[in-house]
Amino acid sequence: MKKTLVASALAAVIFVPSVSAIEIYKDDKNAVEIGGFIDARVINTQGATEVVNGASRINFGFTRQMSDGWKAFTKLEWSVNPFGNSEINYNNDSSVFSSDSDEFIHNRLGYVGLGHDTYGSLTIGKQWGAWYDVVYSTNYGFVWDGNAAGVYTYNKADGAINGVGRGDNTVQYRNAFGDFSFAIQAQLKQDSFEIDELVPSTGPFQATEQNFMVSGGLTGTDAKSVTTVEYNNTYGAAVTYDATDLLTLTAGFNLGEFEATTSQGQKFTETDYIYGVGITWGGFDNDGFYAAANFNKNEYHDTDNIGRMIPEAYGVETLVSYKLENGIRPFVSYNILEAGDAYEAMYGGDVFKRQFVVAGIHYVWDANTVLYIEGRKDFSDFSGSEEAAMSISEDDGVAIGIRYTL
Numbered sequence: 001m002k003k004t005l006v007a008s009a010l011a012a013v014i015f016v017p018s019v020s021a022i023e024i025y026k027d028d029k030n031a032v033e034i035g036g037f038i039d040a041r042v043i044n045t046q047g048a049t050e051v052v053n054g055a056s057r058i059n060f061g062f063t064r065q066m067s068d069g070w071k072a073f074t075k076l077e078w079s080v081n082p083f084g085n086s087e088i089n090y091n092n093d094s095s096v097f098s099s100d101s102d103e104f105i106h107n108r109l110g111y112v113g114l115g116h117d118t119y120g121s122l123t124i125g126k127q128w129g130a131w132y133d134v135v136y137s138t139n140y141g142f143v144w145d146g147n148a149a150g151v152y153t154y155n156k157a158d159g160a161i162n163g164v165g166r167g168d169n170t171v172q173y174r175n176a177f178g179d180f181s182f183a184i185q186a187q188l189k190q191d192s193f194e195i196d197e198l199v200p201s202t203g204p205f206q207a208t209e210q211n212f213m214v215s216g217g218l219t220g221t222d223a224k225s226v227t228t229v230e231y232n233n234t235y236g237a238a239v240t241y242d243a244t245d246l247l248t249l250t251a252g253f254n255l256g257e258f259e260a261t262t263s264q265g266q267k268f269t270e271t272d273y274i275y276g277v278g279i280t281w282g283g284f285d286n287d288g289f290y291a292a293a294n295f296n297k298n299e300y301h302d303t304d305n306i307g308r309m310i311p312e313a314y315g316v317e318t319l320v321s322y323k324l325e326n327g328i329r330p331f332v333s334y335n336i337l338e339a340g341d342a343y344e345a346m347y348g349g350d351v352f353k354r355q356f357v358v359a360g361i362h363y364v365w366d367a368n369t370v371l372y373i374e375g376r377k378d379f380s381d382f383s384g385s386e387e388a389a390m391s392i393s394e395d396d397g398v399a400i401g402i403r404y405t406l
Helices: 005-014 130-138 341-346 387-394
Strands: 021-026 030-045 048-053 057-065 070-080 086-091 096-101 105-116 120-128 166-177 180-187 192-196 226-231 234-242 247-261 267-281 288-299 313-323 328-339 353-366 369-378 397-405
Touching: 030 070, 057 105, 105 166, 130 180, 130 234, 130 247, 130 267, 130 288, 130 313, 328 341
Parallel strands: none
Antiparallel strands: 021 030, 030 048, 030 057, 030 397, 057 070, 070 105, 086 096, 105 120, 120 166, 166 180, 180 234, 192 226, 226 247, 234 247, 247 267, 267 288, 288 313, 313 328, 328 353, 353 369, 369 397
16 A cells, blocks of 8 residues: 555645646656636525635646656645626715725645655645544535634634645655655744733733633733733644555644733743544545544634634534446535533633534536535524624534535
């Protein structure tokens, strides 16, 4: 079951469903390929029916053969919105109408690296994090991501901040030995933000390690006092074991640290960490049965639906599918991300339990053209003071679409 290291490293870095590319140039030293897909869908959710872009993207890969068995390579990928997303605006001051459009293109990946069949691969840039190796096998629904595996952090963004999704400023090493492969990474960056402090009506300045992550959780000396929080380097690792031709086991972790300094010079820390395991049977694009599941525990790793930090939670993602010989592939997935007692204590008894089921049918017309219908049923519980705001982005829905892969 051995693979060449360069192929393993590149596949592990890219890790997206239905990866394919067209080689557009090759000579004795250099090769260039283009890949990506265009996905258009009609979706009904939150009381509206719209045509929307389905995470369409385009990428370019460049490989150069070097001496002594080494290869240099780079990958550049952008999300694109070919269908438009214009909005009408009205300016009350000038009494005129105008039209605004979102960006057509946005950066997804960009990294450069060196690879060798024996010595492994080293990459630098914006790339899929080592943590994604642990949980990617449940991320094959087209319309609704699981959002329970700790990848798309900070309210369903791309995981760039803590390096678990498409991590920014990441240095990553990969290698494989027999049926084992691994990835280790460091995200080297400097980041900081400020939290407003409240002025106490009576009594001295107070601060506790448990509340510095909450705006207003610290008391200061005047109306302008703030706590400065630094969130710098993060670190992660993952291991994959191909137990059989069908069974794959994964495990890994990722961690960072928030370092807070109050206006009075007091210092506190909280660790952002996630760890977990995954199991996969079969291949999602292969005929027959496929099943995958993963479990994680995390602290100060993600936010709720209105941007409040979750002090602790556990997450589970599952997916089961069966691809028939005629190309029809039904699937169902169940996902839950539930915060613990610390969340309720931090936010006055509010509850955070994101829980939903997605089911769908993909018709794989050929390897690069898929017609699909998917539906989502929500079972979340956001009881508390922010229930209405928290529930908006977790609504039921149904979507039909087509994905054309380059």
